[in-house]
Amino acid sequence: MPKVSDEYRAARRxxxxxxxxxxxxxxxxxxASMADIIAEAGLSAGAIYGHFPSKVELLAAVAQRTLGQRRLEIAARQQEGEAPLTPGEVLATVLRGMRAHFDTRLLVQLWAAAVTDTELGATVRGPVRAIRETFGDAIRPWYLVNYPADEVEARLARDLPIMMALGQGFMIQRQLFDDFDEEGYLAALPGALPH
Known part of the structure; x- marks a missing residue:
């Protein structure tokens, strides 16, 4: 039996x-059940379960991949300018990317389900921590330029939960309110966070 290449496994994943x-x-x-996902993929159950033993693990992998794409967008934006991106610019970049490349209704459903489903909650905490770390890594250069080095970590610890809440607020409001001004919200972020 021929060996499956890493590239093939990654493409199948x-x-x-x-x-x-x-x-x-x-x-x-x-x-959406695993049967629905199997049918949508057009693959055998074994092919799916060989990569992801459960729907929860699939959800976590979708979230991790989406986060990886946002990291690349932030890195590209950071390289465009001479100064580090402000916290609001980082958050706006992430939200624009999520809106363009991910069904944000799923995030709202996921957060709600994670509150009552302990297995899902435990699985979701990993990607949420990774989001916080991504934000922290992306805005640390700006904090290092604008604050004394010995204050940076304390300020990040204070501001990161606020960034998360502003991101979640965007996702929820765009699902609930037909008149939600998404562009106005995104434009206001740089002034709402330290700048």
Whole structure:
């Protein structure tokens, strides 16, 4: 039997994640079953379960991949300018990327489900911590330029939960209110956070 290459496994994994995201977007987190994801992918159950033993693990992998894409966007933006991005610019970049490349309804459903489902809650905490770390890594250069080095970590610890809440507020409001001014919100972020 020929050995499967790492590139092939990675491509198959991405194919499964794309199918899962389509199934979750069409039927919601609770409505989409592993059978739906298998059908959407057009692969065998063994091919899916060989990569992801459960729907919860699939959800976590979709979240991790999405976060990785946002990291790349932040890095690209950081390279464009001479000065480090402000916290508001980082958050606006992430939210624009999420809005463009991810069904943000899924995040709202995921957060709500994670409150009552302990297994899901435990799984979600990892990606949420990774989001906080991503924000911290992305805004640390700006803090190092604007604050004494011995204050940076304390200020980050104070401001990161606020950034998270502003991001979650954006996601929730865009789902709840037809008249929510997304562009106005994103434009206001740089002034709402330290600048």
């Amino acid at each position: 991405d194919e499964i994640l794309d199918a899962a995201l389509r199934a979750f977007s069409a039927k919601g987190l609770d409505g």
